[in-house]
Amino acid sequence: MNSPVYQTVIIGGGFTGLVTALHLAHEHYPRSVILIDKNERFCFKPLLYEYFDGEMDTFQVVPRFSELLKGSGVIFVQDTVQSIDLEQKAVKLTSGNSYNYSNLVLALGSVTTYHQVEGAKENAFPFWTQEDAIALERHLRDCLHKAIKTDDPEERRKLLTVVVVGGGSSGVEMAATLADFLPLWYSALGGNSDEVRVILLNHGQKILDGDINDPLRPIAEKELQKRTVQIEMLTGAEATAIRPNAIEFKRNQQIETLATHTTVWTAGTSTHPLIKDLAIPKEHRDHQGRLLVTPTMQLLDFPEVFAGGDCTAVQDNLQPPTAQVAHQQGANIASNLKALALGEELKSAKINIRGTLLKLGLKDAAANLFNVFEVAGESAHLIRQATYLTLLPTPIHDFKATTEWVDEKIFHDHLDPQDVGKKVAQAVELVGAGVVGVLAARKLLKMLGDEEKRD
Numbered sequence: 001m002n003s004p005v006y007q008t009v010i011i012g013g014g015f016t017g018l019v020t021a022l023h024l025a026h027e028h029y030p031r032s033v034i035l036i037d038k039n040e041r042f043c044f045k046p047l048l049y050e051y052f053d054g055e056m057d058t059f060q061v062v063p064r065f066s067e068l069l070k071g072s073g074v075i076f077v078q079d080t081v082q083s084i085d086l087e088q089k090a091v092k093l094t095s096g097n098s099y100n101y102s103n104l105v106l107a108l109g110s111v112t113t114y115h116q117v118e119g120a121k122e123n124a125f126p127f128w129t130q131e132d133a134i135a136l137e138r139h140l141r142d143c144l145h146k147a148i149k150t151d152d153p154e155e156r157r158k159l160l161t162v163v164v165v166g167g168g169s170s171g172v173e174m175a176a177t178l179a180d181f182l183p184l185w186y187s188a189l190g191g192n193s194d195e196v197r198v199i200l201l202n203h204g205q206k207i208l209d210g211d212i213n214d215p216l217r218p219i220a221e222k223e224l225q226k227r228t229v230q231i232e233m234l235t236g237a238e239a240t241a242i243r244p245n246a247i248e249f250k251r252n253q254q255i256e257t258l259a260t261h262t263t264v265w266t267a268g269t270s271t272h273p274l275i276k277d278l279a280i281p282k283e284h285r286d287h288q289g290r291l292l293v294t295p296t297m298q299l300l301d302f303p304e305v306f307a308g309g310d311c312t313a314v315q316d317n318l319q320p321p322t323a324q325v326a327h328q329q330g331a332n333i334a335s336n337l338k339a340l341a342l343g344e345e346l347k348s349a350k351i352n353i354r355g356t357l358l359k360l361g362l363k364d365a366a367a368n369l370f371n372v373f374e375v376a377g378e379s380a381h382l383i384r385q386a387t388y389l390t391l392l393p394t395p396i397h398d399f400k401a402t403t404e405w406v407d408e409k410i411f412h413d414h415l416d417p418q419d420v421g422k423k424v425a426q427a428v429e430l431v432g433a434g435v436v437g438v439l440a441a442r443k444l445l446k447m448l449g450d451e452e453k454r455d
Helices: 015-026 045-053 130-149 153-159 169-188 214-224 273-277 323-341 378-389 395-412 417-431 433-454
Strands: 007-011 032-037 075-078 081-085 090-093 098-100 103-106 110-112 161-165 197-201 232-234 238-243 246-251 254-259 262-265 269-271 291-293 305-307 312-314 355-359 365-369 373-377
Touching (some): 007 015, 007 098, 015 032, 045 169, 045 355, 045 378, 130 153, 130 169, 130 262, 153 161, 153 254, 161 169, 161 254, 169 197, 214 355, 214 365, 214 373, 291 305, 305 323, 355 378, 365 378
Parallel strands (some): 007 032, 007 103, 032 075, 103 305, 161 262, 197 232, 291 312
Antiparallel strands (some): 081 090, 090 098, 110 269, 238 246, 246 254, 355 365, 365 373
């Protein structure tokens, strides 16, 4: 007779999976923990735009799992999951290795969907991973370099035209980001920044329609027109085909063609293939095929299996697919796994939605805080980055990233000694007194010392 296996396997290293693993380590979980992800690095998706445009560094947005899990006791396995057998409690990897589990955590997130649009998968650029960000950056830089060298005005127009498909949060954030930094890149090469075109193509008549950031639409529409180059809005336009040098779309029952060398796809996600393949009946899934889970984040048919994030839907308590929700669900799953191991009562996940945040270009954003008040502009930009930095996966990573960000934003950008007190007060409100206090003391002492030397 085989002896029982007492180990927890976590599939997926996004927010839910990583937070679950780190909380288990912090709470001295009495069983071994294995985290499996196909990637070497964790991807902080809300800040991927900052990584893409150079506002933030690699270690802040896409740190290695080995660094994040160092000293935690969590075993990280970089591999791709081939299949999950819920009946046999086994996970098989493409490498040929397999793991049995006493408890399983499904945190696979979602994947990009192209809605069967012809040529979209082959010719459009997704924006979901570090690899996507790198590929898009290289392509855009190549387009700008070609544009500065060509004497053909039609070809230059294609090279300098970027179309973003999808008017949800991702599309709006991408269009705003591109409309600010692409002109800067092109100007640095000696080009005319006014030639850069950024077009947002949306199937619906309104951007952010039905999105969690829907309340911020009026602010977003206003801020989008303040970018370095004005964003052209094509609403009621359904993408029908993506070509290497053009995008076709249907509007007012007519097919139109827009010449471009760059189409960025932000038009939706779908359920992960592994989640689709699970032996879970249709009645225990939502209309999108996501897994229904109990308030304690367990599968209905397999209570030893927990699931959270974008691949799940909590019964009678739908939550938006955001980082803050995934973060809180991961913490709850960890707490319940420990309770289960110790024979204690499990608790329902209580999700606290703190508001919504929308990036609207370089040093610009909109924030809806606790559904009480809205902020726009640079203040919202500071709030957005500070809020996300508090969600970074480990205390050490959080402290390192936050201190460097505060050091740059509060002190390097505002070195006037007369203004330091005000900036420190603002920073304390944004990111907490602990981090800012350490930095403030160090910086103020240095600045006062420099002032004395000059006197």
